[in-house]
Amino acid sequence: MSSPLWQALPLYIVLTSLVTAALIFLAGEQRQKLRIVLNMGGALLKLGLIGILLVAVRSGESFVWRLNLMPGIDLVLKTDGLSLLFSTLSAVLWLLTTVYAIGYLERSPNRARFFGFFSLCVASTMGIAAAGNLFTFFIFYEMLTLATWPLVVHRGTSDARAGGRSYLRYTLPGSGVLLAGMIWLYQLTGQQDFIAGGEVADIVLGNENSLRMIFLLLLIGFGVKAALFPLHGWLPRAMVAPAPVSALLHAVAVVKAGAFGIVRLVYDVFGVELVQVLGMDLMLAVAASITIIYGSLLALRQTNLKRRLAYSTVSQVAYIALGAAVAGPLATIGGLVHLVHQGLMKITLFFCAGNYAEALGIKRIDQLDGVGRAMPWTSAAFTIGALGMIGLPPIAGFISKWFLGTGALAAGMPWVVGVLVASTLLNAGYFLPLLRRIWFSAPPPAWPGGEALSRGARLALVVPAVLTALSALGVGIFAGLAASPLGWVQFIVGNEYQ
Amino acid sequence: MQLAPAELLLSLVFAPLLAAIAAVMLGARAGRLLAVMVCLVLAIQLLFLGQRFSADGPFDLALAGIAPPLGIRLALDGLNLLLLWLVTLVYLGTSLHAWASIGAGARGTAFWPPWLLMLSALNGLLLSGDLFTMYIGLEIASLSGISLIALDRKADALRAAMRYLLLAMLGSLVYLLGVAVVYAITGALDFALAGSRLPGGAVTIAALLLMTGGLLLKSAIFPLHGWLPPAHGSAPPPESAVLSALLVKVSLYMLYRIWFWMEVPVAGLVSAGQLLAAMGAGALVYGSIAALRQQQLKYLVAYSTVAQLGYLMLVFALPGAWQGTIYHLLAHGLAKAAMFLAAGNMIWALGSDRLDRLPGLDRHIPASVFAFALAAVSLMGLPPSGGFTAKWLMLTAAWAAQAWVWVLLLLTGSLLTAAYLFRVFALTFAPRSPRRRAQPVRRPHPLMELSALALAMLAIGMGFSGTPLLDVLALPPQLLPGAAPGLPAPLHLTPGAP
Numbered sequence: 001m002s003s004p005l006w007q008a009l010p011l012y013i014v015l016t017s018l019v020t021a022a023l024i025f026l027a028g029e030q031r032q033k034l035r036i037v038l039n040m041g042g043a044l045l046k047l048g049l050i051g052i053l054l055v056a057v058r059s060g061e062s063f064v065w066r067l068n069l070m071p072g073i074d075l076v077l078k079t080d081g082l083s084l085l086f087s088t089l090s091a092v093l094w095l096l097t098t099v100y101a102i103g104y105l106e107r108s109p110n111r112a113r114f115f116g117f118f119s120l121c122v123a124s125t126m127g128i129a130a131a132g133n134l135f136t137f138f139i140f141y142e143m144l145t146l147a148t149w150p151l152v153v154h155r156g157t158s159d160a161r162a163g164g165r166s167y168l169r170y171t172l173p174g175s176g177v178l179l180a181g182m183i184w185l186y187q188l189t190g191q192q193d194f195i196a197g198g199e200v201a202d203i204v205l206g207n208e209n210s211l212r213m214i215f216l217l218l219l220i221g222f223g224v225k226a227a228l229f230p231l232h233g234w235l236p237r238a239m240v241a242p243a244p245v246s247a248l249l250h251a252v253a254v255v256k257a258g259a260f261g262i263v264r265l266v267y268d269v270f271g272v273e274l275v276q277v278l279g280m281d282l283m284l285a286v287a288a289s290i291t292i293i294y295g296s297l298l299a300l301r302q303t304n305l306k307r308r309l310a311y312s313t314v315s316q317v318a319y320i321a322l323g324a325a326v327a328g329p330l331a332t333i334g335g336l337v338h339l340v341h342q343g344l345m346k347i348t349l350f351f352c353a354g355n356y357a358e359a360l361g362i363k364r365i366d367q368l369d370g371v372g373r374a375m376p377w378t379s380a381a382f383t384i385g386a387l388g389m390i391g392l393p394p395i396a397g398f399i400s401k402w403f404l405g406t407g408a409l410a411a412g413m414p415w416v417v418g419v420l421v422a423s424t425l426l427n428a429g430y431f432l433p434l435l436r437r438i439w440f441s442a443p444p445p446a447w448p449g450g451e452a453l454s455r456g457a458r459l460a461l462v463v464p465a466v467l468t469a470l471s472a473l474g475v476g477i478f479a480g481l482a483a484s485p486l487g488w489v490q491f492i493v494g495n496e497y498q
Numbered sequence: 499m500q501l502a503p504a505e506l507l508l509s510l511v512f513a514p515l516l517a518a519i520a521a522v523m524l525g526a527r528a529g530r531l532l533a534v535m536v537c538l539v540l541a542i543q544l545l546f547l548g549q550r551f552s553a554d555g556p557f558d559l560a561l562a563g564i565a566p567p568l569g570i571r572l573a574l575d576g577l578n579l580l581l582l583w584l585v586t587l588v589y590l591g592t593s594l595h596a597w598a599s600i601g602a603g604a605r606g607t608a609f610w611p612p613w614l615l616m617l618s619a620l621n622g623l624l625l626s627g628d629l630f631t632m633y634i635g636l637e638i639a640s641l642s643g644i645s646l647i648a649l650d651r652k653a654d655a656l657r658a659a660m661r662y663l664l665l666a667m668l669g670s671l672v673y674l675l676g677v678a679v680v681y682a683i684t685g686a687l688d689f690a691l692a693g694s695r696l697p698g699g700a701v702t703i704a705a706l707l708l709m710t711g712g713l714l715l716k717s718a719i720f721p722l723h724g725w726l727p728p729a730h731g732s733a734p735p736p737e738s739a740v741l742s743a744l745l746v747k748v749s750l751y752m753l754y755r756i757w758f759w760m761e762v763p764v765a766g767l768v769s770a771g772q773l774l775a776a777m778g779a780g781a782l783v784y785g786s787i788a789a790l791r792q793q794q795l796k797y798l799v800a801y802s803t804v805a806q807l808g809y810l811m812l813v814f815a816l817p818g819a820w821q822g823t824i825y826h827l828l829a830h831g832l833a834k835a836a837m838f839l840a841a842g843n844m845i846w847a848l849g850s851d852r853l854d855r856l857p858g859l860d861r862h863i864p865a866s867v868f869a870f871a872l873a874a875v876s877l878m879g880l881p882p883s884g885g886f887t888a889k890w891l892m893l894t895a896a897w898a899a900q901a902w903v904w905v906l907l908l909l910t911g912s913l914l915t916a917a918y919l920f921r922v923f924a925l926t927f928a929p930r931s932p933r934r935r936a937q938p939v940r941r942p943h944p945l946m947e948l949s950a951l952a953l954a955m956l957a958i959g960m961g962f963s964g965t966p967l968l969d970v971l972a973l974p975p976q977l978l979p980g981a982a983p984g985l986p987a988p989l990h991l992t993p994g995a996p
Binding site for chain 2: 075110113145149160179184
């Protein structure tokens with residue numbers, strides 16, 4: 001089956017969200033039932049299509065769809081193992097986040113605008129996942145910036161607008177740098193599709209310094225969204241956004257898009273070997289390590305729950321970059337699988353933080369005392385997420401750290417293990433006190449606030465958090481199965497290092 | 499039915515002219531119907547002409563069989579074919595807007611005849627192959643434009659119209675003086691013929707200076723831009739759209755024809771070209787900063803035109819950017835027309851053009867705000883849009899010529915544009931103050947919203963149509979390989995260099 005319509009499957013995955021976004025905008029503010037049907041219909045249809053793709057790609061099929069944009073430049077959407085890893089994660093988490101957002105925004109204004117841009121964000125993320133060359137990646141990367149901004153400033157308060165301003169101050173110059181790097185690369189190579197092992201191998205001689213600069217420019221462009229130190233400043237400030245948006249920023253779309261860009265840059269634009277030849281692997285590893293430690297140290301100092309989680313993201317996403325920097329299949333597996341694992345654990349934590357704020361008005365860490373008895377399900381989910389972040393087996397985070405550590409030893413970078421150990425201690429340092437407060441402190445006489453939620457809304461808030469927590473546990477326990485994220489990543493890495 | 503190209507070309511000018519006369523005699527109701535019908539007829543004619551063009555390439559014909567220097571030559575090549583399409587599409591969109599916003603009442607009686615006359619003059623200017631006919635077209639178009647600015651007879655509009663009138667007259671006179679010098683030396687007005695007969699030397703330089711200076715004033719190129727913001731800011735929205743999208747562009751078109759088609763044999767053109775480009779750079783920076791400081795929506799959009807015109811001067815220093823420059827001209831035409839129409843709707847809805855009245859507006863007229871946003875995407879040069887394709891082409895050209903100053907300007911130009919446009923959106927998203935909440939919001943007519951949206955979609959659509967459009971766009975004779983040396987390519991802007 002290789003008809004053009006069948007080959008265009010990656011396009012349909014983008015379109016399911018794009019069309020959903022358009023329909024939501026058209027349906028307007030008042031028709032809430034229709035909006036829910038559209039949202040869920042789009043999300044489920046997308047999951048179905050991704051299921052078909054997963055089976056087809058596993059059996060060796062490949063999908064490419066091209067559209068000419070200007071002379072020598074094509075929009076290319078294609079499917080490989082890596083793109084499916086990212087799009088599966090985003091599609092699953094989108095479904096859950098949508099359910100959560102419907103409950104979270106039950107009575108707030110401007111919901112049509114919110115869900116419209118929300119779908120647009122996911123459409124961009126699907127485009128990023130399926131992009132078959134750097135140009136296409138850039139188009140969707142920019143769309144993501146534009147579609148996220150209205151969500152960050154959604155509440156319209158001066159805080160929210162300041163958060164939005166800071167988001168743009170980082171991302172727009174970042175994309176300018178990315179564009180400059182891309183123009184430079186296209187001057188050297190012309191248009192090239194992403195390909196395992198890299199696309200620039202045959203022009204290396206005589207261009208080493210240009211290539212180093214290009215790598216750096218592209219890395220900065222992606223590093224802004226991935227919140228690599230020192231480009232991370234926007235992420236904690238974007239915390240003013242509603243909780244579902246935080247989930248989107250930290251787990252489903254934005255930060256992940258940056259990390260995914262770094263992965264593409266290392267594996268499919270330059271290729272692991274060339275990155276080593278140019279000496280950029282050590283630079284990236286050091287940058288990622290600094291970010292890991294620095295993010296954790298700052299997380300330790302926060303008193304606001306969401307800000308602590310935000311700095312924790314800065315630290316955890318750098319694991320993915322670290323995996324890309326350390327050569328060899330083991331570290332690659334650790335980095336890639338952390339793309340999924342971090343997403344599952346971090347989205348759980350943000351769902352829970354949102355629940356605490358909605359139900360009881362808890363925003364600061366010292367308000368968490370005894371909340372375990374008041375909200376047992378949410379607190380259980382939070383506990384699984386936090387322990388996973390620390391790296392406690394058998395939760396997902398342990399698998400990532402194990403592969404990263406053994407990979408670093410195999411690649412002759414033993415100091416990376418030190419970074420991992422330090423980071424684990426720091427993770428424990430900023431998560432364990434929370435767990436102690438939640439479960440072992442006496443509750444206060446009265447909770448700070450919160451509002452009375454309908455039964456449906458409460459379910460919509462709690463169920464996604466519990467499901468993602470169970471998934472984080474499940475992908476750790478069943479990591480040995482071929483269908484687990486780890487199994488899929490090993491399949492991808494097998495192709496990269498054949 | 500096979501129409502001869504001569505009739506097709508002539509009717510592009512005479513159909514709107516006859517419609518203008520009919521509108522005077524039959525009144526406003528007939529006038530607005532005629533305006534829309536004429537635009538549709540023009541579009542059909544352009545389809546036929548486009549077919550003929552793609553089959554046989556560019557062609558020209560002498561009116562009434564009398565060749566230049568005695569007769570008048572009409573010429574069609576890729577450049578004016580694209581501009582004719584721009585004129586027709588912008589006129590169709592703005593006429594539909596004016597159908598509802600100007601209407602068939604007393605305002606309509608004064609509106610539709612000069613409106614149609616201006617269309618006729620623009621088409622005549624674009625088709626003509628000689629310096630004097632272009633002058634006549636520009637004069638008629640400017641005078642019709644001035645009478646439309648003064649349509650509402652408000653004090654500030656009258657003042658703006660008067661200022662524009664005086665400066666436009668000055669510009670035309672200076673240009674005409676240059677044409678007179680050319681005619682005195684060569685006995686010809688046809689630009690190819692006159693160019694080939696021009697000797698080098700002081701007189702030719704004087705003629706070129708006069709023509710260029712006059713046209714720069716007419717195009718409002720920094721620092722000669724002072725008349726533009728009040729004129730474009732106080733005209734009725736469809737008129738502002740046409741002024742910004744078309745009128746300032748056709749005088750630049752004349753400048754291109756003179757610089758790149760006349761093949762003037764003058765030394766020092768290179769540094770003169772760099773001076774023109776430097777003016778463009780000034781326009782870009784000054785216009786953006788001025789736009790950032792405006793408190794009124796239409797003035798902000800008008801200063802944005804001042805800034806964006808700067809990009810169109812790049813080609814004088816960097817002939818390799820020809821395709822990108824023209825692409826920018828077209829995309830900016832569509833996007834700016836859409837933006838003026840959308841801004842007009844927003845002002846209509848609020849009854850005020852103060853920016854601080856914007857909060858909460860997107861809930862009331864989402865289609866117009868969305869049109870404004872789509873137009874903004876193209877103006878900021880974010881993908882996918884015509885503005886981005888233009889930026890990519892210009893950046894590639896500047897990079898290939900190693901014109902780093904321009905690379906930097908192109909990249910920061912987008913950031914400046916984003917700065918003043920996102921200000922509008924941030925205000926729109928802000929919550930309404932309780933005092934303002936009670937104020938009524940007028941719904942614009944659906945035609946007003948749809949016309950803005952359609953033009954904005956066309957600007958976005960230009961992001962996907964690069965190859966066919968650039969195929970039509972031929973290089974100017976001076977840039978063709980083996981052409982007479984006028985502007986040696988590639989040049990680059992280096993400050994202080996001779």
